[in-house]
Amino acid sequence: MINIQDELRAKAKELLKKKKVNVLIGYGSLNENDLPKPIFIREEKDVDMLVWNPFCINNLGKYLLKERGKIGIVAKGCDVRSIIGLIQEHKIKRENIVILGIRCPGIIDIRKLPDKGNATRLHMERKNNVVMVGGKKMQFEEVCYDKCLTCKYPSPIEADFRFGEEVKARKENEGDSVSKLESMNIEERLKYWDARFEKCIRCTACREICPFCYCERCILDETIPAWVSRSTDLSDTRLFHMIRFLHVAGRCVDCGECERACPMELPLRKIVKMIEKDIKEMFDFEPGTSLEDIPVLAQYNIEDREDFIR
Amino acid sequence: MKDSKQWTPKIVAFLCNWCSYAGADLAGSSRIPYPPNIRVIRVPCSGRMNPLYVLKSLQFGADGVLISGCHPGDCHYSTGNYFARRRFMVLKNLLDHMGIDPKRFQVSWVSAAEGAKFAEVVKSVVEEIEHLGPNKGL
Ligand code: SF4
Ligand code: SF4
Ligand code: SF4
Ligand code: FES
Numbered sequence: 001m002i003n004i005q006d007e008l009r010a011k012a013k014e015l016l017k018k019k020k021v022n023v024l025i026g027y028g029s030l031n032e033n034d035l036p037k038p039i040f041i042r043e044e045k046d047v048d049m050l051v052w053n054p055f056c057i058n059n060l061g062k063y064l065l066k067e068r069g070k071i072g073i074v075a076k077g078c079d080v081r082s083i084i085g086l087i088q089e090h091k092i093k094r095e096n097i098v099i100l101g102i103r104c105p106g107i108i109d110i111r112k113l114p115d116k117g118n119a120t121r122l123h124m125e126r127k128n129n130v131v132m133v134g135g136k137k138m139q140f141e142e143v144c145y146d147k148c149l150t151c152k153y154p155s156p157i158e159a160d161f162r163f164g165e166e167v168k169a170r171k172e173n174e175g176d177s178v179s180k181l182e183s184m185n186i187e188e189r190l191k192y193w194d195a196r197f198e199k200c201i202r203c204t205a206c207r208e209i210c211p212f213c214y215c216e217r218c219i220l221d222e223t224i225p226a227w228v229s230r231s232t233d234l235s236d237t238r239l240f241h242m243i244r245f246l247h248v249a250g251r252c253v254d255c256g257e258c259e260r261a262c263p264m265e266l267p268l269r270k271i272v273k274m275i276e277k278d279i280k281e282m283f284d285f286e287p288g289t290s291l292e293d294i295p296v297l298a299q300y301n302i303e304d305r306e307d308f309i310r
Numbered sequence: 311m312k313d314s315k316q317w318t319p320k321i322v323a324f325l326c327n328w329c330s331y332a333g334a335d336l337a338g339s340s341r342i343p344y345p346p347n348i349r350v351i352r353v354p355c356s357g358r359m360n361p362l363y364v365l366k367s368l369q370f371g372a373d374g375v376l377i378s379g380c381h382p383g384d385c386h387y388s389t390g391n392y393f394a395r396r397r398f399m400v401l402k403n404l405l406d407h408m409g410i411d412p413k414r415f416q417v418s419w420v421s422a423a424e425g426a427k428f429a430e431v432v433k434s435v436v437e438e439i440e441h442l443g444p445n446k447g448l
Contacts, residue, residue, distance in 0.1 A: 190409025235448050249400045278403045300392035310418035
């Protein structure tokens with residue numbers, strides 16, 4: 001872990017010094033007690049704030065849209081997929097970004113640590129699959145983010161420089177959570193979501209953090225006409241989420257940021273997963289896996305399914 | 311359905327100007343009867359259909375939504391219905407995932423010459439939605 005950080009800093013210094021990038025977006029901490037946060041480094045002297053540790057969860061891809069010129073970015077395997085998606089959508093140009101890709105061994109969800117990680121995380125040690133934390137031995141699978149359990153592309157598909165050792169795709173063992181939903185009948189599913197949507201406070205954090213929700217004018221904010229009322233009425237909340245998920249369908253790369261950002265802990269990744277599965281089944285398409293792809297809903301196939309059409 | 315005596319489904323039908331709208335017209339002028347449950351909105355192409363309109367109709371109390379466009383290969387704008395078809399597939403599935411019966415959302419291809427088919431489509435859609443009962447709202 002330590003050497004990834006050293007290598008990252010060395011590369012960052014070099015890129016800034018040679019003016020290969022004018023800003024480097026990465027993870028930064030003020031001291032070792034500080035959880036890593038997004039950091040924008042413009043000068044060589046600040047490079048020592050750059051960190052890499054098992055808590056670097058943010059998908060920094062969205063910040064590419066806020067910067068100009070040549071941009072360097074630290075990106076894990078999953079984050080790289082959203083960057084590929086943004087390139088496919090012509091929001092950024094490949095030649096304007098330098099990807100410092102991390103072969104990601106998985107990220108720890110501090111909410112799953114004893115004491116929510118407040119103190120324990122500082123003395124955490126990880127050896128392969130065993131994590132020693134707060135004097136307790138835990139399996140990595142117990143403490144990592146759900147998305148890491150099923151990560152198919154932990155090693156970046158696209159990068160200019162790569163750090164860390166090759167990581168194999170982890171196996172699919174989260175499918176159960178979705179298949180449970182799929183095996184419910186339709187009324188049960190409605191009830192399931194009612195119970196969750198009821199908690200939503202419509203803070204829109206899930207939209208703000210999504211790399212694909214970059215619209216300058218979002219339909220969910222329109223007031224004349226107000227397509228989606230801002231009330232937390234169940235029906236409006238359902239509409240809000242359905243529209244947002246329709247807009248990211250076929251683009252969403254399961255970075256999991258919407259679910260992580262949600263203060264009410266709505267299981268948004270369950271929707272993400274179901275859509276992802278549909279897209280794969282219907283169009284044999286995986287978002288953000290190839291620079292050559294055209295976004296799946298921006299193309300068609302004459303042979304597409306017709307069985308639902310009268 | 312016992313209470314269907316009072317209740318009959320309201321169905322919003324978005325019809326493509328170049329085909330199904332004319333098809334509906336033909337059904338009318340040829341005096342082919344079909345149930346009066348549909349409220350027609352004319353759209354320039356099935357490709358103009360934002361899935362939002364379907365959801366909004368359901369939210370505002372429609373019991374079902376029908377979108378009807380030109381047959382594949384016949385779209386006035388060549389490919390509008392091909393792109394639309396993909397979006398409709400995604401929407402159908404999402405309705406199902408959210409616990410809303412996807413049968414409330416129906417799609418058909420009806421050309422300007424298919425007055426009889428239009429009447430047939432409306433009849434079967436109305437029957438199917440009658441069977442589902444009133445929409446309790448999105
Ligand atoms: S919808 Fe959620 S999981 Fe998908 S790309 Fe957006 S933030 Fe990531
Ligand atoms: S919800 Fe839709 S309109 Fe709003 S930002 Fe996301 S993609 Fe854009
Ligand atoms: S982040 Fe959570 S609470 Fe906020 S709008 Fe999204 S789902 Fe609702
Ligand atoms: S013009 Fe009728 S579907 Fe495109």
